[in-house]
Amino acid sequence: VEVSVLIPAAGEGQRLGLGPKAFLKVGGKTLLEWTLSAFQEAAEVLVALPPGVEPPRGLRAVFLEGGPTRQASVARLLQAASLPLVLVHDVARPFVSRALVERVLSATRAQGAAVPVLPLPDTLIRPEGEAYGEVVPREALRQVQTPQGFFTALLREAHAYAEKRALSATDDAQLVRALGYPVALVEGERAAFKITYPEDLLLAEALARVWSA
Numbered sequence: 209v210e211v212s213v214l215i216p217a218a219g220e221g222q223r224l225g226l227g228p229k230a231f232l233k234v235g236g237k238t239l240l241e242w243t244l245s246a247f248q249e250a251a252e253v254l255v256a257l258p259p260g261v262e263p264p265r266g267l268r269a270v271f272l273e274g275g276p277t278r279q280a281s282v283a284r285l286l287q288a289a290s291l292p293l294v295l296v297h298d299v300a301r302p303f304v305s306r307a308l309v310e311r312v313l314s315a316t317r318a319q320g321a322a323v324p325v326l327p328l329p330d331t332l333i334r335p336e337g338e339a340y341g342e343v344v345p346r347e348a349l350r351q352v353q354t355p356q357g358f359f360t361a362l363l364r365e366a367h368a369y370a371e372k373r374a375l376s377a378t379d380d381a382q383l384v385r386a387l388g389y390p391v392a393l394v395e396g397e398r399a400a401f402k403i404t405y406p407e408d409l410l411l412a413e414a415l416a417r418v419w420s421a
């Protein structure tokens with residue numbers, strides 16, 4: 209298909225403390241290998257690695273050097289993208305189903321920008337100092353996942369706009385929105401959670417045993 213998959217994998221994985229997540233193994237495969245297998249059908253896959261890290265051999269992807277932030281890494285990947293649609297996906301989310309990729313892609317084709325979201329199961333508050341504070345109605349909130357899909361030209365424009373205004377963002381959809389364009393929502397998947405904390409690895413090991421995208 210006509211999609212460049214952009215994988216920012218240039219983080220140092222500091223919260224986990226086990227080095228760059230791309231090379232972390234679960235179920236005998238690295239997170240990068242799991243992630244690439246979700247995008248086997250993509251015409252182009254570009255991966256940003258931390259500076260100085262030797263690209264792994266034998267994987268079907270083009271490797272380049274990431275930047276100091278996720279946003280900078282995506283900006284570099286975007287420069288190298290050659291196809292009209294992009295999917296931006298964090299390497300820290302190795303379990304992506306084909307169904308999820310298809311949902312994001314079809315909404316992207318129709319609407320120019322689309323992201324997967326999920327409702328939140330917990331009660332949510334704004335703490336008042338150290339004390340329990342105002343409850344934020346959880347029905348009103350969603351957590352945002354990747355892959356996030358965009359017309360390549362639109363995401364390029366959004367990154368250029370962010371650079372000019374010195375906006376910094378934790379995902380790409382917020383830059384598109386800042387530019388003034390709507391971003392469609394599709395249903396996310398629990399399995400596409402972001403491996404962030406040590407316990408997450410236990411869940412990832414368990415999923416690796418049963419996973420086939």
Ligand code: C5P
Pocket residue numbers: 215216217218219220229256274275276277278279281282297298299300378
């Ligand atoms: O740190 P955070 O969890 O937000 O990172 C999300 C993704 O962005 C990870 O896949 C990480 O490797 C990537 N990243 C990057 N370049 C950076 C920092 C993070 O590609 N400088």
